Amino acid sequence: MRASLFITCYNDTLYPETGRAVVRLLERLGVELDFHPKQTCCGQMHANTGFRCEAFSQAKRFVRLYQDTETVVIPSSSCVAMIRDQYPALIEELGNEELGHQFATLLPRIFELSEFLIDRLGVEDVGAYFPHRVTYHASCHGLRGIHLGDRPFRLLAKVRGLDQAPLPNLDRCCGFGGTFSVKNAEVSSAMLAVKLQDVVSTGAEYCTALDNSCLMHLGGAMHRQYAGMKTIHMAQILASTEEFPAEATL
Amino acid sequence: MSAIVQSRKMILDRVRAAIQHPGKDLADAAVEYSALPHNYTRRGSLSTAARLQLLIDRLREYDAEVLECNAGELPAVIAAQLAASGRHTFVAPARLPADWLAPGYEWRLDHGLNTAEIEEAEGVVTAASCAVADSGTIVIHHTAAEGRRVLTLLPDWHLCILRASQVVEVLPEYFDRCRQQPNSHSSEEDLSMVTPALATYISGPSATADIEMTRIKGVHGPRFLHVILVREQG
Amino acid sequence: MSRPAATHPVLDPTLAPPFPQAVLPVLRNPQLRKNVAHAIDVIQAKRASLVAEKTDWQELRSAASAIRTHALENLGTYLEQFETRCTAAGGTVHWAADAAQARQIILDLLRQEKASEVIKIKTMTSAEIQLNPFLEANGVHAFETDLAEIILQLGEGEPSHIVVPALHVNRSQVREIFARTMGLKDLSDDPKVLTNAARTYLRKKFLTIPTAISGANFLIAETGGVVVVESEGNGRMCLTLPQTMITLAGIEKVLPRFQDLEVMLQLLARSATGERMNPYTSIWTGVTPGDGPQKFHVVLLDNGRSSILARSKHRQTLKCIRCAACMNTCPVYRQTGGHAYGSVYPGPIGAILTPQLMQMHHAQSLPYASSLCGACYEVCPVKINIPEVLLELRAEVIDQERKQPGRALDPMYWGLRIANVLFSRAWIFHTAQWFGRIGLGLFTRKDGWIHSLPSVGGKWTQTRDLRGLPNQTFHSWWASRGPQSNGVELIGGTK
Known part of the structure; x- marks a missing residue:
């Protein structure tokens, strides 16, 4: 199986270890990975802030770059949600028929990481080993945007040594919301405080998610507050084995 | 009362202009209405x-x-x-x-x-x-x-x-x-x-x-x- | 104990401060936040269990969404049909293009009745047109009769929720308001005692004031009927005892047929208060000889609604049946309560409705008062895609900003414009990453973390640290990795 990795702009810049983990995990599972060197951003930050023309130019760029790709894997549910929920309207409003056609044929070949593992590769047990107590934070985009459902839990359940700690109020937003976190910093922080209480109450060592954006938010507060807890992208847990254990990132 | 009469016309004109098919009447609306989904429970199942x-x-x-x-x-x-x-x-x-x-x-x-x-x-x-x-x-x-x-x-x-x-x-x-x-x-x-x-x-x-x-x-x-x-x- | 009125501005979007400023006093008010969170958590739990027992919930939502969409797409036809039927049944229909006209029509009707007092059923639409202060200034005192509205009226507070308007006030605050304004020194703070005090206070008003004002949950085009749902019975009192009834309703409230209530009523109570059905639903059609008010007026209010209707993606805003499920589930509302929205319509629906009713001349900060978490869309009984409309409105705000000379002073604005250039070519992006690492390196402490940043970045670091940028980006690692490499040190941390 061939797949092309869209790492996303912020993972490329801020969380390269997540990308390295995806590479290690998928290659271990026999996927022939490829990385398009011209990739930058899906346009989500612009679209969500109201910069529609700018978002469109990035959407166009994304579709052109990947139109001939067999399968695209993205370790970020919010970027996948951007492509699925917002590209159609952007392309319809600002694009042309050709772009619309290219996008329509590309769309079914775009997968979020957990979707790719379960729906495309058909694996739940990826052979991972991670002997820690972990709580899973369901990002809003993963939960309500692209409906990941129980996929993340099924993957974690098969990780040897891992002790899942259920997170109370799983469906409640952590307050990140992209530029919301600075435009409405005070409300965002109040939401974060509530979420962090729930996360800490699990007694887990790690909080994991399929979006580093939420984890950047939660991890930033954990570090500020000496919460005694770390965040880790689920790709890094799934890539971890006895031989090559993952190192916490935050 | 004339302001109110004018408002009636103004509102209805605006509302009609706002919608793509302004010529529709009650009969057209009834046809459209009959095609609306009603897939919820319409009959009970208990004894x-x-x-x-x-x-x-x-x-x-x-x-x-x-x-x-x-x-x-x-x-x-x-x-x-x-x-x-x-x-x-x-x-x-x-x-x-x-x-x-x-x-x-x-x-x-x-x-x-x-x-x-x-x-x-x-x-x-x-x-x-x-x-x-x-x-x-x-x-x-x-x-x-x-x-x-x-x-x-x-x-x-x-x-x-x-x-x-x-x-x-x-x-x-x-x-x-x-x-x-x-x-x-x-x-x-x-x-x-x-x-x-x-x-x-x-x-x-x-x-x-x-x-x-x-x-x-x-x-x-x-x-x-x-x-x-x-x-x-x- | 602070009186709610003193700490909050009037809910007028033309005067309200931007949302990020308006939240500050609320976020510093632990009592208010506790009251809001408690009330919200109770309603949410009740709603969740009653929605779960409804096996056809999604089908009901689909039907409701289709009915409301159809009603809006044929609004002119159905408004005229409603007018014809209501008039035939003895009612009088008035049309108000804006708030000022609606206020004047209602005042004129009250003057015809020589009314100096009027009893009211809770109606957010009357709050939207700021009816009570207008009537007061013109010599008519309006008595609110819904318990929550009495609490707010007597305490000179403002509604913070569209279904439970006083949810930000707790029992001891209610006790203080009632004791002070009703002259009841020995009142306890038992909700039962407080409710009884309100019952006694209002009973005489119901029996003696001959004119009433209501809102409407639905107008039925097919029959000319009007529907009001409520819990306390104050609505039934106002609808039954007076001689004259004036109903104020937004033009979007029309349902095509009587039968549509079989969908709407099932959704509304469960979504709004977490009940299978609200205690009382009243339907009346024009005037019934010998039963209830013998004069009946409906004032149909546009006030910006027709301009919302004109835009296909925005139109769904008008499907709203005012259940408040969106604000009950909203993580932002849970922190802020309703006053910060500067409008009688708070929460997610307010964030899209208010700026549109203001035709985007005011309340431009509201479309940003959301983390776009999508919970509102998931619970909406008529499937309003609130995040989609929020994004539409954000785009309009940015389009306004593009034309304003002051935009250069907004670091967010030029930051995003520059970011667009950075993302346009990989080499520019990679160069920017390099500069970013150098720049942020100046703020990065020995532990590898950034604790404080200037400008917009400071908004982040006021409560959150930020990990310093790693030395190697993913793409450069990939480029250095060579075609066959696989193995050690791939997933390790930064240091």
């Missing part, structure tokens, strides 16, 4: 006994008191309820069946009672048009046996008599009954089931949760709701 039991359970959840009886027992059961209430003065709709007016109480039949006369009464006894088991709702269409709206509003105690055949399981079944045209076999009660000009749906006694979401029974409407469910004979 008669289970349907009645569901209604009773729901009414009791609302703190309503529910009794069951046969048609022949009804006058006696009504009398017992009145006695148990400790109340003496009751109002009743003008055409409440005569054998429901138990002797020994002051009955004020509503042949145009004024508000003060109704307000002074300690209770009211009425029929109903329908009941919906799923939501514990009593439907009153304010027919001559159900009374004007004020009758079931001011007295603090309401005794409502329902026949088992009036109980449907889910709300859409009530609306279906309202759409059925009366025919020559229709009894007087069935005739009450046309689309009503006046209707009150009662789902439990008056209540509020405006203070800290604490549910308090009895604000302005009757605080005590009693229901007698009359099972069909045989």
Whole structure:
């Protein structure tokens, strides 16, 4: 199986270890990975802030770059949600028929990481080993945007040594919301405080998610507050084995 | 008044201009309407006994008191309820069946009672048009046996008599009954089931949760709701 | 104990401060936040259990969404049908293009009745047109009769929720308001006692004031009927006892047919208060001889609604049946309560409705008062895609900003414009990453973390640290990795 990795702009810049983990995990599972060197951003930050023309130019760029790709894997549910929920309207409003056609044929070949593992590769047990107590934070985009459902839990359940700690109020937003976190910093922080209480109450060592954006938010507060807890992208847990254990990132 | 006449035209013009097909009339709208999805539950699935039991359970959840009886027992059961209430003065709709007016109480039949006369009464006894088991709702269409709206509003105690055949399981079944045209076999009660000009749906006694979401029974409407469910004979 | 009125501005979007400023006093008010969170959590739990028992919930939502969409797409037809039927049944229909007209129509009707007092059923639409202060200034005192509205009226507070308007006030605050304004010194703070005090206070008003004002939950085109749902019975009192009834309703409230209630009523109570059905639903059609008010007026209000209707993606805003499920589930509302929205319509629906009613001249900060978490869309009984409309409105705000000379002073604005250039070519992006690492390196402490940043970045670091940028980006690692490499040190941390 061939797949092309869209790492996303912020993972490329801020969380390269997540990308390295995806590479290690998928290659271990026999996927022939490829990385398009011209990739930058899906346009989500612009679209969500109201910069529609700018978002469109990035959407166009994304579709052109990947139109001939067999399968695209993205370790970020919010970027996948951007492509699925917002590209159609952007392309319809600002694009042309050709772009619309290219996008329509590309769309079914775009997968979020957990979707790719379960729906495309058909694996739940990826052979991972991670002997820690972990709580899973369901990002809003993963939960309500692209409906990941129980996929993340099924993957974690098969990780040897891992002790899942259920997170109370799983469906409640952590307050990140992209530029919301600075435009409405005070409300965002109040939401974060509530979420962090729930996360800490699990007694887990790690909080994991399929979006580093939420984890950047939660991890930033954990570090500020000496919460005694770390965040880790689920790709890094799934890539971890006895031989090559993952190192916490935050 | 001319400003208002102008506003009417202005609003309707704006509303029509806002929508892509301004030429549509009521007949076109009816065609479109008939194609709307109605895939929700339109028919109940419970047996008669289970349907009645569901209604009773729901009414009791609302703190309503529910009794069951046969048609022949009804006058006696009504009398017992009145006695148990400790109340003496009751109002009743003008055409409440005569054998429901138990002797020994002051009955004020509503042949145009004024508000003060109704307000002074300690209770009211009425029929109903329908009941919906799923939501514990009593439907009153304010027919001559159900009374004007004020009758079931001011007295603090309401005794409502329902026949088992009036109980449907889910709300859409009530609306279906309202759409059925009366025919020559229709009894007087069935005739009450046309689309009503006046209707009150009662789902439990008056209540509020405006203070800290604490549910308090009895604000302005009757605080005590009693229901007698009359099972069909045989 | 502070009186709610003193701490909050009037809910007028033309005067309200931007959302990020308006939240500050609320976020510093632990009592208010506790009151809001408590109320919200109770309603949410009740709603969740009652929605779960409804096996056809999604089908009901689909039907409701289709009915409301259809009604809006044929609004002119149905408004005229409603007018015809209501008039035939003895009602009088008035049309108000804006708030000022609606206020004047209602005042004129009250003057015809020589009314100096009027009793009211809770109606957010009357709050939208700021009816009560207008009537007061013109010599008519309006008595609110919904318990929550009495609490706010007597306490000179403002509604913070469209279904439970006083949810930000707790029992001891209610006790203080009632004791002070009703002259009841020995009142306890038991909700039952407080409710009884309100019952006694209002009973005489119901029996003596001959004119009433209501809103409408639905107008039925097919029959000319009007529907009001409520819990307390104050609505039934106002609808039954007076001689004259004036109903104020937005033009979007029309349902095509009586039967549509079988969908709407099932959704509304469960979504709004977590009940299978609200205690009382009243339907009346024009005037019924011998029963209830013998004069009946409906005032149909546009006030910006027709301009919302004109835009296909925005139109769904008008499907709203005012259940408040969106604000009950909203994580932002849970922190802020309703006043910060500066409008009688708070929460997610307010964030899209208010700026549109203001035709985007005011309340431009509201479309940003959301983390776009999508919870509102998931619970909406008529499937309003609130995040989609929020994004539409954000785009309009940015389009306004593009034309404003002051935009250069907004670091967010030029930051995003520059970011667009960075993302346009990989080499520019990679160069920017390099500069970013150098720049942020100046703020990065020995532990590898950034604790404080200037400008917009400071908004982040006021409560959150930020990990310093790693030395190697993913793409440069990939480029250095060579075609066959696989193995050690791939997933390790930064240091």
